[in-house]
Amino acid sequence: MRIPILKLYDYLLVSIQWELDDATALGFQEDLLQKIHDTSANGVVIDLTSIDFIDSFIAKVLGDVLSMSKLMGAKVVITGIQPAVAITLIELGISLEGVMTALDLEKGLEKLQQELGE
Amino acid sequence: MEFQSCVKIINEWDIVAARQLGRNVAKELGFGTVDQARITTAISELARNIYLYAGRGSVCIEKEYEHGKSGMKIIASDEGPGIQDIRKVMEDGYTTSGGLGAGLPGVKRLMDEFDIDSFPSKGTTITTIKWLR
Numbered sequence: 001m002r003i004p005i006l007k008l009y010d011y012l013l014v015s016i017q018w019e020l021d022d023a024t025a026l027g028f029q030e031d032l033l034q035k036i037h038d039t040s041a042n043g044v045v046i047d048l049t050s051i052d053f054i055d056s057f058i059a060k061v062l063g064d065v066l067s068m069s070k071l072m073g074a075k076v077v078i079t080g081i082q083p084a085v086a087i088t089l090i091e092l093g094i095s096l097e098g099v100m101t102a103l104d105l106e107k108g109l110e111k112l113q114q115e116l117g118e
Numbered sequence: 119m120e121f122q123s124c125v126k127i128i129n130e131w132d133i134v135a136a137r138q139l140g141r142n143v144a145k146e147l148g149f150g151t152v153d154q155a156r157i158t159t160a161i162s163e164l165a166r167n168i169y170l171y172a173g174r175g176s177v178c179i180e181k182e183y184e185h186g187k188s189g190m191k192i193i194a195s196d197e198g199p200g201i202q203d204i205r206k207v208m209e210d211g212y213t214t215s216g217g218l219g220a221g222l223p224g225v226k227r228l229m230d231e232f233d234i235d236s237f238p239s240k241g242t243t244i245t246t247i248k249w250l251r
Contacts, residue, residue: 019138022130053137053155055162056224084155092159092224093210 003028005035011112012036012074013105015047025061032065036074043112044069047105049080059094066099075115077101079108124178125165127196133165136177140192143179147190147250156228157190157248163225164194164244172198172241182247189230189249197241204234 001024006013012035020028032044046062048054054062066076077100081089089096100115102108123143125136140161144154161177168175175196182191201207210223222244226232229246236242 019134021134052151053141053158053162055137055159055166056221057162057166082151082155084152087152088155088159088228091156091227092163093221093227094224 002031005032007035007039007041010041010116010118011043011045011109012039012041013045013047015049015105017050019051019053020058020061022057025058029061029065029068033068033072036069036072042074043116044074044076045105045108045112046076046078047080047108048078048085049082049104051080051085052082054085054089056092056094059089059092059096063096063099075100075112077108077111079103079105121181122178123180124176126174126176127165127168128174130169133162133169136165137162140177140179140190143181144190144248147181147188149190149248149250153248153251157192160225160228160246160248161192161194163221164192164246167222168194168196168198172196174198175241187249189247191245191247192229193243193245195241195243200238200240200242201234201236202238204236208234 003014003016069076079102100111102111123139125132125139127136137158141154141158144157165177178193180191182189207222230249231247233245
């Protein structure tokens, strides 16, 4: 199954709604980069409100997609990380350092606007 | 043994099946959302290790009762190459896969009890328990 990527003005919005398996996560990585290229988006919000756990593989895919987007000139904000997800990620030893985050989609968009000076 | 349920790990999809089984049992036993996330994540890491390093194996889940406590036991076993240096794999940041798994120290932190049995060229069994608080 593919994760829908929506365009909103100069941004792309992604809401991950179901548990990610490896193939979906890797497919999403390619789809997002292609979409950044096709739409010239300069900001991306990835919302994880519906995600109830993140293991090291998904964390790595997310971290990689952030670095890859940065290489293409797009900034990414991750939003909606649940308390249980934040706790398990840190206990697991993954801190996702340098990743821009915000509490929810709305604050994520505000953060992007600030970052991009719009 | 009152209850045991196993998932064979052969491909990536089995990792998803193992963690779904784990989450369902954790929910059924009455674990809260944070412990459910810890258990699901631990199973995902253990199942991925089997897939990456041994190629195949199994993840079994048991309900555990001891001294009036109840909990959930996860047994991840394979007949893979075994772990050469157990002390080393228990160090944070040690990897032989280029950082694909967070590794065993992370799993140990997520769970309450953790035990490794590994014999070179015979395989590895990791047993870990989370107690219900």
